[in-house]
Amino acid sequence: MITQRIALERDSKYAPCGYIVCLVDDDGHWDMYSDDTSKTILVDSDWGFPGLASTFGWSPCCGAGQTDGTVDCLSCGAKTGDLISSAADFLDDHLGTIVEDPGYFSS
Numbered sequence: 001m002i003t004q005r006i007a008l009e010r011d012s013k014y015a016p017c018g019y020i021v022c023l024v025d026d027d028g029h030w031d032m033y034s035d036d037t038s039k040t041i042l043v044d045s046d047w048g049f050p051g052l053a054s055t056f057g058w059s060p061c062c063g064a065g066q067t068d069g070t071v072d073c074l075s076c077g078a079k080t081g082d083l084i085s086s087a088a089d090f091l092d093d094h095l096g097t098i099v100e101d102p103g104y105f106s107s
């Protein structure tokens, strides 16, 4: 079984409000500007940030498993808005990171 890898990118001109998930080829390269929609995915919704950040190793607030980052945490009281901005901060800190694709590009 071939494991696909993805890289995280961001470009403030191309996609000011989102992140670009890029399919990494066998040589470890990727092209965030590819027109091939099978190789890049734009995540430009705030609600997509926690899930995307989780893919790259982020976990919401206290880690009690009460929230995936898109609802308030019943355990520690963290608010959804704070969780989403925390996820966005995490993503900004991990641009260029490569991880195994959990299913963004699975066909």
Ligand SMILES: [Zn+2]
Residues within 6 Å of the ligand: 060, 061, 062, 063, 064, 066, 073, 074, 075, 076, 077, 078
């Ligand atoms: Zn919590």
